[in-house]
Amino acid sequence: FGDGPVALPPGGPLYLQLKRWIEDAVHRGDINPGDALPSERDLATKVDVSRVTVRKAVLQLVQEGVLIQKHGSGTFVAPRTQRVEQSLSHLTSFTEDMARRGMSVRAEWLDRGRYEPSPEETVALGLSAGELVARIARLRLTGDTPLAIERASLSVSVLPEPEAVVDSLYRHLDRSGNRPVRALQRIRAANLGEADARLLQVPAGSAGLHIERLSYLASGRVIEFTRSVYRGDTYDFVAELRIGA
Numbered sequence: 669f670g671d672g673p674v675a676l677p678p679g680g681p682l683y684l685q686l687k688r689w690i691e692d693a694v695h696r697g698d699i700n701p702g703d704a705l706p707s708e709r710d711l712a713t714k715v716d717v718s719r720v721t722v723r724k725a726v727l728q729l730v731q732e733g734v735l736i737q738k739h740g741s742g743t744f745v746a747p748r749t750q751r752v753e754q755s756l757s758h759l760t761s762f763t764e765d766m767a768r769r770g771m772s773v774r775a776e777w778l779d780r781g782r783y784e785p786s787p788e789e790t791v792a793l794g795l796s797a798g799e800l801v802a803r804i805a806r807l808r809l810t811g812d813t814p815l816a817i818e819r820a821s822l823s824v825s826v827l828p829e830p831e832a833v834v835d836s837l838y839r840h841l842d843r844s845g846n847r848p849v850r851a852l853q854r855i856r857a858a859n860l861g862e863a864d865a866r867l868l869q870v871p872a873g874s875a876g877l878h879i880e881r882l883s884y885l886a887s888g889r890v891i892e893f894t895r896s897v898y899r900g901d902t903y904d905f906v907a908e909l910r911i912g913a
């Protein structure tokens with residue numbers, strides 16, 4: 669941060685001025701990914717603001733993914749993460765999407781089994797009385813970086829053995845002629861709760877995208893009801909828009 673006097677960019681509350689000043693330093697390359705930020709106390713003295721102000725500015729930058737906090741060792745400029753663009757106009761699987769970009773995929777299984785369906789699952793999948801639901805829930809990663817949590821529910825009549833899904837769900841469904849051909853997807857902003865944030869390795873309260881997908885077979889039958897949480901600092905969903913009614 670240099671030794672000279674510090675002039676915060678004017679306007680707005682102090683903590684936002686400080687936040688902008690740190691952001692500018694990162695963008696200018698005065699501090700680089702991996703560099704440590706001065707301690708809270710040093711920064712407060714240097715900029716002549718209270719430690720509460722420093723804490724507030726730093727917390728926001730951590731939540732926005734500009735800085736990362738490592739337990740016991742301090743605050744650092746976050747490595748530049750490559751954002752992932754996903755098209756909203758094609759029905760693709762996560763594995764295929766990542767393969768197209770040359771990125772590796774890995775899953776940590778959170779759940780795989782047959783259950784009594786929840787009322788929500790019964791309605792979404794149009795299950796008949798007594799029918800069980802197959803659930804597969806996983807954390808999806810590229811290398812060591814978690815990208816999303818996906819919780820998929822399917823009727824056991826199309827996925828009798830959820831444990832048999834080893835990598836791609838869509839590839840697995842393809843083998844029995846049950847790969848969906850159409851889907852309805854709803855995307856909503858969400859602040860990540862503690863458990864999901866821990867899995868995704870971001871601070872609790874960070875921005876996330878909550879995605880619900882209902883996938884259909886050509887016959888019109890719903891085959892998949894999936895609720896996912898994607899990291900807001902990593903994903904861009906992109907759609908091409910054409911003029912028309």
Ligand code: 16G
Binds near residue numbers: 760839881
């Ligand atoms: C995508 C879908 C998810 C589907 C999965 C299959 C979104 C938000 N979700 O991640 O609904 O179950 O692909 O991927 O796009 P897989 O074939 O790699 O298991």
